[in-house]
Structures are given as structure tokens and as C-alpha cells.
Amino acid sequence: MARGYWGIHEITARELDAGRFINEKVEEIRDAVGDGTAINALSGGVDSSTVTMLGHRALGERLRTVFVENGLMREGEPERVADLFQKLGVAVEIVDARREFFAALEGIADPEEKREAITQTFYRNVFGRIVRESGAKYLLQGTILTDVDETVAGIKRQHNVFEQLGIDPQEAFGYRIIEPLIQLRKDGVRKVGQALGLPGELFERIPFPGPALSARVIGEVTPERIETVRKATVVVERLLKDTGAFQYMAILHEDRVTGMRDGKRDFGQQIEVRCWDSIDARTATPTRLPFETLEKLAQEIIREVPGIVSVTYNIAPKPPSTIEAV
């Protein structure tokens, strides 16, 4: 292995001095990049947002921040993220790569293959091309210690752990990777992000998976199916945002179920809603939502999402369930 992951020195949130950490990392980034330029991909999550702020403090306009619109995001996501960073004085460039992602996902039903298609499209095609064209020699990446642990343990396959992909970025893309958050876990990253001036709304958003809405579609990912789960996600996030739940989501099933339209039988699609109570995502239990909320979820999803005739609520704990469906 090119890097000794096992030798990473963890900094716990408790022992973390955010101000000192920021100063050290700013220095390290400046030392590494020298008078060159760096680039980073912002997804709008806590990790990549924190890296963006850290990189901009270190490099100013010599860090180019790109938001890749892969067509798999939640409603209004690219604009929301760009606006938020605009207010913080950071220009974010939105690159529309929807067609490339949907072309790569065509005909794929297996979740691992979907993840792989998205990862490869992102790193090898879209972002690889952007980096090459930019001439940047450094890539800032928001990998955290939990990503490394989970990848090593085989629980998850993190898209941002390059070794897992069999990619040597220096060789493959001509750039070096800088991972300033790799000693931290989520709670540490939050402290750093707050100290860097990221607004509360960013931390209050529920976690969202790397493969975005494609992880919320069982079976093939098409623009139509993403649009269906996106619409259902709007309803679920609106109705559950004040529950205090750890995570909540809409999942589009591939199985068709019978429904009624104008008094006749007619096939339709099913949305599964999941809403989790959890401290650290390692174990989780379904939130005991009031039935009024469950019924409202079903009614509004059926009313607002074309093609949906049935809605379920997940009632199994993790383990053996997992937080996401695929």
C-alpha cells in the first residue's frame, strides 16, 4: 500500500483544538501546493464543505471549487450549495454532467455496479477531465477516518478512498491528493467546519449518501426514476425535518404493486419511507412516528408523485437492516 492507513493518528473531537488544527492544516496545504493551484469537488456535505473552507483559507483563489451536477441530487441542491458558498465569499463552479452519469448507469441494476459506475464516471471521466483541463496539480479531498475504517472493514466502499479503486491518482490523473481531515471523525469535522464559519443549516441537514439519489432507487437508475424518488424525497424531508430523527429518506422500489385508478386495477410503483433514530449510524431503530404523520406521508407522496400507488414504512432495526436500502 502506498500509504500506511493504519498509522493514521486519530484526533478525537474532545481533544481537538479547532483553531490550532485549522492553522496547522492551512500551513500544510500551503507547503504542499506551493505557488501551484489546487482543485476540489464540493458535494455540499459537511466533509467537502469543510475542506472547501479550509482550502480557500489556505489558497484563496488558487483553489478552484467545482460542484458536479450528476443529475442524482436532491431538488435544488446544486443551486442551494452554490448560493450558500457565494455568501461565504467562495465561488463554486457548477458543471452539468447529467448525461454522462445517466449514460454510465443505463441498464445497471446491481447496487455495487451502480456505485462503481458513478465513482468511475466521476473520477475517471468528469472530474478527471476537469482537473486535467484546469492544470491543477493538487486535489483536496474530504476523506475522514471513518471512511478509511469502514472501507477497510468491508462495511462500506467509500468512493473517496482511492486505494480501494485501484487508482494511483498521481499516475492516473497527474495530481496529488491532500486529505486534511483524515485524522478526524464526523464530530471533529463539525467543530472545524463551524470554526471556519460554515452556517448551522449545513450541519443540520441530514446525512446524504455519496451515490446520492441513485442509492434510493432499487434497480435501474434512469432520469425518470430519479425524478420520482426526488419528488418523494421533497415530501419526506418536508414532513420529517422537525422530528429530530437521525436520518430519513424515500426509496423507490422496482417491484410493482397493484393499485386502483378510477375504480379499476392498475399497476403502480411503491415508495418505502425510512426514518431512523441513531447516535452514530452503527446501530439504528425506526423512529416511532405518530400514525398521523405516517398517513400524511403516504397521502402526500401519492398525491404529489406520479405513478406511486403504495407507500410503506420500514420497521426493522439496524442490524440486520441497513440505513440505506442499497
Add this chain to the structure above:
Amino acid sequence: MARGYWGIHEITARELDAGRFINEKVEEIRDAVGDGTAINALSGGVDSSTVTMLGHRALGERLRTVFVENGLMREGEPERVADLFQKLGVAVEIVDARREFFAALEGIADPEEKREAITQTFYRNVFGRIVRESGAKYLLQGTILTDVDETVAGIKRQHNVFEQLGIDPQEAFGYRIIEPLIQLRKDGVRKVGQALGLPGELFERIPFPGPALSARVIGEVTPERIETVRKATVVVERLLKDTGAFQYMAILHEDRVTGMRDGKRDFGQQIEVRCWDSIDARTATPTRLPFETLEKLAQEIIREVPGIVSVTYNIAPKPPSTIEAV
């Protein structure tokens, strides 16, 4: 059309005089069958049980009652039904036709085609053969008025409405059909069944669909998948039998979802539980089960049914949902 279904004179439960109705129908059956023999298929449902009792009152041992074990029944169903009728003095012959049904269902995922395969296997193959070999010239059938209505309206395709199947039984099988309950609806049949001495447990059982557990499997029906949904059905019926709900069921999905086994990700299957409050099955709402019950359902299904990692509860009303999934 050979018969004027629209000319059927309905007898409401309110106006029904069960004793008089039974006497009339016993006479009609005796007149029709003369000194010949008749046959009927008993499923254990209220309609076919009532017809069995009525036929035996009319014909005694000249009515042969057959229970076709199609492999799609709930756990212990054939024995339970045979025992129950044994106690009432009616001998029931169990015919094991599991292999024929599973062979007919192989590779079929479409629900209508599954229903068709079961119906055709039942009438054209298994029961057709039994009737031919028996030499019986009359078939007693538990068709009720609601079956006719729903078939005509296109809401359901009742397996026991022969015209829908394009079958003239006289021509196809050499027997005539007698449908003594065709003027009644469910509540009327219950009154007649009770007057004929059928025990309360039979009426207290929740309704069960004609295609049996195959209607509870989304996708292909195999012996293994039927066994999975059968085991889940045992749990669901045990935990929900005292809820007073109109209907409750376990449905095996075809979609695979991620689960955890020994700390690693692993694919598994999902069971959907449905539990309905309803008066007449035309409209229905999910029963507001306590979360303790929902969690117990999930835990016990996961513990007792191999391969299941996830359990959901249906929260949509009918319409646009339907009571059964397929």
C-alpha cells in the same frame, strides 16, 4: 353469454331466511343431480365451506368433496380444513398437486399470468382430471354475487366465474355447474353457513385470496419463495389475530435490499406487512398498530424467516392501494 348474470335476483342478508333458503337449495340440488353424483372443491373459505355443507345435506355421500393441495396454502391448511370437516361428518379427500402447480408457475413474474396459470392448472388439469375420473356430472361451486359484480366491473378476475375464462364447462369437461350461493353476498353466506352448523372459527378467519400465497409473492413463485412467505405469514397471523383488523398479511418482495450479517454488508429479502381496517373491502385504511407490535413483527420475522433482513409496514389507504399487493 350462456347465462344472464344481470338477471340474478339478489337476496340481501337482511331479507334472507336461512332455513328456508337451505331447504330450497337442497331441493334444487337434488332435482338437478337426480340419482347422479356431484363433486366440489373445498378451499376452506366461507363460500366453499358453505357449499360443501349444503351439498352434503342434499346429496350425502353422492357429493365427493376434494381439497386440492396446490402447495400455495398457509401452514397446516389442508390438514386443518380436513380435520374441521371430519368433525362435521364430511369426508374430505386431499389431492397433492403441488408439483403440477409449481411447474405451471415456473418463470412467471406477471401477477395476471400467475393467476391464469393457477386457474388453468386447477380447472383444466388437476380438478378437470379429478372430475373426469370421478364420473360426476355436476360440479357445485361457491360463486357469490360479489364475484360476478367484480368480474363484470373489471375490478377482480374471479377464478370461479367460468365465462370469464372462456370455458363452457359442459363442453370442456362434460359436467354442469350448480352455483347455489349466487344470489347472496358474503354476509348472507355467513348466515347460511352458520345455519348449516359451520363452526365460528371458520368465519373468524381473515379472508384469503384465491391464488393463496402466490398472491403474496411479488415476482416468480417457487417452492422456496412460498415457504419464505408462509413462515412470515405464521408470524403475522399470530401477532395480529387479536387486533380486530379486517385483514392482515405478509408479502415477499422481489427487490433485494442491503442487510448486515456478522458486521458485513450482505443482500437479503424484504417482507412487507399489511394490516387493514375495513368494513367491506371496497375502501380500507392501514390499522394504527402500536409501534411495540410493529417492532415485534419485524424482530420475529427476521428471526424466524431465513433470508429476511428488512420488514416494512404499508401506510397507504385503499384506494389507490389495494388490499393485496398483486
